[in-house]
Amino acid sequence: MGHWLMKSEPDVFGIDHLAARPGHTEPWDGVRNYQARNMMRDQMQPGDQAFFYHSNCAEPGIVGLMEVAAPARPDPTAFDPEAKYFDPKSDPENPRWYLVDMRLLRHLARKITLAELRAYADGPLADLPLLRRGNRLSIMPVTLAQWDFILSLE
DNA sequence: GCCAACGTTGGC
DNA sequence: GCCAACGTTGGC
Numbered sequence: 038m039g040h041w042l043m044k045s046e047p048d049v050f051g052i053d054h055l056a057a058r059p060g061h062t063e064p065w066d067g068v069r070n071y072q073a074r075n076m077m078r079d080q081m082q083p084g085d086q087a088f089f090y091h092s093n094c095a096e097p098g099i100v101g102l103m104e105v106a107a108p109a110r111p112d113p114t115a116f117d118p119e120a121k122y123f124d125p126k127s128d129p130e131n132p133r134w135y136l137v138d139m140r141l142l143r144h145l146a147r148k149i150t151l152a153e154l155r156a157y158a159d160g161p162l163a164d165l166p167l168l169r170r171g172n173r174l175s176i177m178p179v180t181l182a183q184w185d186f187i188l189s190l191e
Numbered sequence: 192g193c194c195a196a197c198g199t200t201g202g203c
Numbered sequence: 204g205c206c207a208a209c210g211t212t213g214g215c
Contacts, residue, residue, distance in 0.1 A: 044213090070198075093213050151214080171196040173212050193215085200209080 039080060040179040041087035042167060043103070043139070052089050052101045052144060061141040062106050066114045067122040069134060073176040078109045078135040080178075087139065088179065088187070090167070091148075098150035099187065106140040149190050161186040 043065065045051065055063050068074060082105060089101040111132035114120040127133035151167070158168045166177040179187075 046213090072198095097214070171212095173197055175212085195212100195214095197212080198210090200207105202207095203205085 039082060039085040040181060040184040041076070041081065041085060042090050042099070042165075042177050042179050043087045044090045044092040044175045046093045047091045048094065051091060052141065055089070055101075055103070055139070055141045056144075060106075062138055064112075064136050065139050066112050066136045068112070068136065068175060069122060069124065070173075070175060072174060074133075074135055076176050076178065077137045081105050081109060081137050083108060086142070086184070088184075089141070092175075096148065096150055096152075098148040098153070099145060100148050101144045102142040103139045104142055105137050107138040109135045109137050112136040145191050147191065149187060153190065154187070157186070 050063070055061060065077070068077065085105040087103045087105070088099045089103050090099050091097055111129070112122075112127075112134040114122045115124045115127035115132065115134040116129055117123055118125075122134075124133060154162055154165070155168060157163075158165075162168055162183060165179065165183055166172055166174055
């Protein structure tokens, strides 16, 4: 089973938005980065778990746990001229963008902030992409050791 | 709001 | 294939 970290801006789609969805499940659409797409399309499997990370907000951090609810599929918003993330170069016959459906497992008992994670950047979290300078990946792999360590902070 | 870092685009 | 220009991300 794989482990991941997925960013979302709480003002746009935060953990409470996910909690309010039917089945606590939502298509993780709008990802328009090839590295992130490749991870969703090629590596993420149903049952994989992911941290829900709030980005671009006053206190960024991990706020919940999710699981992959269904295998990757083409992102339909790429085909919709009305959609914010419409991409005319994505052809339904040869889709450019993919998504996975994510289900909320639970909120964390407390937010584990980016500042707190940084305290371990020279230790157990040395290789966590989130802590690398200039990191902009919205989806990234987390090793089992990193996963367990972060959860132990809760 | 600022701005560093990064990915993408497109001219050549 | 190079690389400058541009747009976006995201912490602060």
